[in-house]
Amino acid sequence: MMKSFNPLFLLFLCLLLAVGQELTAQNDPEKLQKMADSHYELSKLKMSENGRWLTAWKSYDLNRDTLLIFDSRAPGKPAAYRTKVTNISFPGSNCLLTKSGQRAELLNLEKQTGAYFHGVKRVQALKNKDQFVLHYNAEGDNRFELRHASSDLLNEASRVSSFYLAEDDHIYVVSETENSEFEVLRIRDQVTETVYLSPRKISSLTVDPGGQGIMIHEQNPEDSSPNILYLDLKTKTTWPLNGLLSRPFQRAFTDVISEGRVYSLRLWVQRTKEDTSLVDIWYGNDKGLEEKFYPPTREAYYVWEPKNKKLQPLGNKQLTKSANIGNKRYFLSFDPYLLQDYTKRAPLKLFRYDRLENTYTVIDTLSYSLYTSPDGQDVLYFKNNSWQVYHIPSGTAMTVGGSQLKTPYFTTDDKAVLFDGDDGLWRFDLEDRQLSRTGNFEGTRVRILNESSKPIPGGFNFSRKTVDLEKPLVLELLDSLNNERSYVLWKKGKPKTIIPKTSKRIQYLNYNQAYDCFSWLEEDYNLPPRVVFKAMGKPGRLLYQSNPQDTAILSLKREIVSYTNSDGVPLKGILYYPLNFDHSKQYPMVVHIYQVQSKKRANQYPVAAYGKANNDGFSLRLLLEQGYFVYFPDIVYGDKGTGLSALDCVNHALDAVSSNGLIDHEKIGLIGHSHGGYETNFIATHSSRFAAYVSGAGNSDIVRSYFSFNFNFLSPFYWQYETGQYDMNQSFSDNKDLYFQNNPIHYVDRVNAPILLWTGKNDRNIYWEQTMEFYIGLKRNNKKVVALFYTKEAHALFAPEACRDLTSRVLQWFGYFLKGETNAEWIDQEIKEDAG
Template identity: 35%
Template sequence: MLTIIKILLLFTGCICVSGQSYPDTITAWKTKFAKLGGAPKLSPAGKWISINKFSRNATDTTYVAESLSGKNLHKIVGSATFLNDQLVIGKNRDNVEVINLQNGSKSLHENISNVYALTALNRYALLTRAKTIEIYDQSGKLEQLNNIEGFGINKQNRLYVVRKVENSHEIWDLSSKHIRCAYSTPHNIRKTDISISGDKLFITEGIKGEPDDQLVIVGTTGTDIKIPIPKLAEISFTEIQKGKAFLLEAKVKFDEIHKEDVEIWYGNDTYLGQDKLYFKAKSQKFWFYNPTKSIIKELTSTKGFEVKALNNERFFLTYIPRKDFNYLTSNLSPEDLNDAHIYDSFSDTFIPIGNFKAVRRLNRRKVHKTIFEQVISSPDGTRFIASTDGLKWTLFHVSGKTKRVIDKEGLELPVFSQDGENIFFESSDDLWIYNLKKEQLSPMNIAHGQITRIKDNVYKNDNRAPSLSVQEPLLVEGYSLLNNTTSYYLIENRKSKTVIPSTDNRINHIVFDQKFRNFYTVEENFNKPPFLRHYSGAKTAKIIMECDGGDKNANRIKQEIITFDAIGKKLNGILYYPTNFDPKRIYPMVVHIYQRQRQESNEYLSPNNEFPVGFQIRTLIERGYFVFLPDILYNDSGTGLSALECVERGLDRVLKNPNINATKIGLGGHSHGGYETNFIATHSNRFATYVSGAGNSDIIRSYYSYNYNFISPFYWQFENEQYELGKSVAEDKSLYLKNSPILNVEKVNAPILLWAGKKDENIQWDQVMEFFIGLKRYKKNVIALFYPNQSHAFINGTSAEQDLSTRIIQWWDYYLKNEKNIDWINQLKKDAD
């Protein structure tokens, strides 16, 4: 029996836990597991590949090997950076290790803050804790700079550092063969940034004693540009036509909300509470900058408007931030663009263009999430595409004078081809292409019935005008929602071919060489720890690196995918068998719920997985439990009633297995799954016990609450997102009443364990307290665990997470295995002092 230390009994059935850790076999067992993870990295020429090894969710080692064979393996501390194909640099805390990949020699450096690769020069730079930059090549140390302020700026193959010398602040360019001082100023340098094209430095200076600060633009050639900007302004810039011009923005945010004797909230205010700090500008200015023509022009007529670049020197999109915003989606920034105009900077006029709405895209959980970038510009800056209704895309001329609706719903993220002839659309059914000249939309017939995602990094050059080169291959991922399988297709010379055939392995990451000839995936499955695989064609695949991470029993895990009918749909469920399954025995079962879970069937079952939160599938099956994950979708009856039907129909199906003890079944979930658990506990008599974490109990109160995690009123969650109720409370009060667990709390007829973090800003912890109070009022068997310093989900490996995990396992063992020698649960049978 585990010793439970320092339990404070507040009153009957409620335990307030300090989150302390204590020795237990479960925690010790978990620490033995490690796995490969994170995105692998290819060296610039593709000869080497690296991947991290994680132990208890911390990167402790990186493996480096030849990319085609996996041979010549090196191990390096921490995360790794390649310097061409010759050196690999690993950093772990303050220590840096450098391995010469040609001869295997190593060098060590201590007290290092940061590492920078200077690929073009075949050098690397180290920032020491003593605020010194040291530059090295393969032969050793070359140069050194002292008195470095902050961290360096390392982007676009350029490296700049800020140096303090007596009364001056200097910016040094370390990207040239001979390092040089690129700029010097007597003023404090608040921020330095590099243009995407790499030939401009944007320097924000704070000028003491002056009413304004200063933005300085330093080019690799030409004269410096200096612009007065508001005090403490944050500077951002958008490149137009790949650096031909720029839209500059200086924004001063609200730094705090002054606490007076009273806070005044207005019903007609589009910024409520803390979201003013995040989204509303205290003051804001915009400039158009053309470096070639040496033009810098403040857009004074746009005062009070938000301004977006359209990849055009003349025309810009303007709108009043949050005009008519109603908090009906979680898409808070950027928000829907209502009453938008095209601003003609040449004629200083505004052309009304209407409202733009965010379009949504389907994810693997069959949940729609918002595409945050609503306006996508063409590479030549003559057109842009947006949606006026959130359902279909409309093509606009950049002046706003002409438009054309692409008459199909379900098209998701659009990307222009660089030649301006086509627009590609991701979707939940194939990749689609729209020919601009023919005004014709058609599927590409490479991934019919699959969710498609373009895997090229199309946003790397300019996130206002992402584009794909028709001269380069296009890699597309296809995901089958029905079968939980993934494929990859390569479109080259307008022809497609399969480069990775359909696999039921989960592909966590994919990288590829510059010629799209070699592909590398990090794959896993429920009974296979993550491994690194090389593909050089659809029929050629080779595992080049794997790590069992101490998991000797993974291949013994048994899983079954079952199907069942509920809410008029075909649904799936994942059933995991006890690791030491004996067909002559019967076993208890624990059910985990959330929403659709079929996509989780190929996740490697490490005991250290962070999902499901508070629910340890691997630990449970190792301890002799069946574990069942049924899909939950919703119909017009409402979220709770739909969940009840899905779970009970799934239970009907899974109980055809004679090895499951129908009298020893537990149900649990976290967050939305906690709400569903609460609801089912008030309506079902089929479960022996429940565990509910951070779940809503009173959805009408939650509907009318302010969510400090999303920084907004919470009613969007119920009307348009996770709860999918589709109506306001005023429109259908009975729908909310029927689906609110608290209204039937007296009907709970099995012991329930509740838990929450008291710093939870998503689902307020007192929603859990409310359910506890209701259960206590009607003398139900309940214990609540409240962790004072935890939020919505606990960080894996912390003392609070270990405490919670141990107690949940003990709870299942107590009620489903009759292991009664657990003091803190036995307290339910005693009178608390």
């Protein structure tokens, strides 16, 4: 007997069909890519010296080569744009020089007219003149041109192999003559002078900062070692190195100590022949384990006095590295492996070398960065929670101040050191050796932005940071309690506000040499990036608002959640609500974990990342668009160990939002990558609060990892556990229980929710087999698991097709287990008993 048909049943079927189609559409690759392509970021903001013209790159998910050009006198929309641009500069106040492939363009910004130059391989604007240079490719005879910002040709040369811009805006050009000789030309405006001529090919030049001379590197047809000579530009006299040095070398690097007179010389010497012995023997007292895998280029150090025809070696068989600190008598020497035991950052036992007396004196043992004064008289380093200043000539040291002092900057007049840091600026007088606070900014962390920084050559963690107190200082003031920043111009104790205190994210703060024009990018979680311009003494003006079509983001709701862990440590979490959420409904939630996230994630505009922009499968914007809460809790570590501490913090973070009735607390997913992947693995073995997990490239067996070699850091991995990111503060031998209790693989049988694992098989940081072995453990215990192994990818994904694949699968995974979507056959293959 046929039953009567219920029209409500038909309506129900139609609704089911519509919902199924909608769910399918949500994860359609074309629609996801279209969504990602509908939002963009701004980056690399630059400003002309007169403050009128600004440029910024417009970055979509897949397309990142569009340059926007703005006129600060005409806000609202770009004055122009260019595509496929790789670099830019302002050769004059109203001109923009761009390069795209083998084509350069000089754009007159006022007239919006351009002059094009084809076959160009390199362009560069002069720093202090309205001029620029072009270097053409072989089809253009490797021609070199010097042009005015008006595009008028000022000077040129043919058959040019390279050019160098000196600090005084002289240009040094290396070219080949018609007689197959090689010459160095000095060019300034319309004047050309030949300063050197040689039958040997010139490979490179190093110009003295003051322009007194040039180091010339030539290829030597007789052997593989280059010819090096010093040229005095005033007398045109040369002094060769070759008569003073007998050992062969591959490359040489020179650095000024006393211009025209004394230079430091660092040589890459010939490597020994490849070892063909039967066995490679490793000893327990070996230093420099990274050299087992990547044999280094050996280095030799000298002091060279060209005009005196003197060459003096630096270092000895024990102290193999030397550093030029700008002092013609004293140098720093050390053995980088002497104290290396790989339990922490390698400390250095540092020596002062006196080259006049040929003596070595211990300075100290230090583990952090070292900063040198411009005159080479003093060095600063942080040790035992305080700053130490060591006076090189006298060999005396003293303590300056504690951890409230952050980065030191020597003043250019060599009279003082200025520290930024907590509650203000601090000044240490180098003559009377007294510390005082020179700028009072209570309650903030102060950072100097317009400092000058120069690394000490040789690959050491030594640098020279300076500030010029004749100019104003640009300061960032961070209120870490409220995660707010302000920016001020400070000179002789008087601050002027550039940007008032704001919770917005500020990037690419620009200022001209007169410090009267400023520009920056600002954004927030509910505000797309925008360009702001400010003339000093006037309010800031909005020049351009990006993503005007993104009206949905304006209503995005976000909460800062406060909680404590079991140790009473105050923590925060950022909770994002689904876009266009309905107060009458409940929504699933995805929890993203790493370590402390609240300071980095709180004020960032969420763009949809799908292809290139998403290398770990997690896209905040796509999750918000698809109806998820997204939660970023802070995690800190305590005595119970990394995994248990993460579990504790996440539990308290979930408790803090437990009263939110809009969250479906039965449908919460957890996701993490790298260190967050390890935390996800561990929490999955100990928690019953999550309905699904996604773990990317994370350790699963920390005991195995502890005893492995990390090819990303070129070091045994155990330092990461004892004093690095895992912060266990004990060795495995001293507390095996601590490591066992925080090891995910030991509890793999306790995982009680489906888990998606992924990694790249070329991962040099977390070995991909850590993911495979966790998969094996889950499989052995009949747990629901799918593992994705991207054969050509590394610790994070690079190829767009891999990024898209992972992002789609993560969305489908959470959709399947948190929202009941059923359109993923690759998940059915694992979950449904009759699959396959």
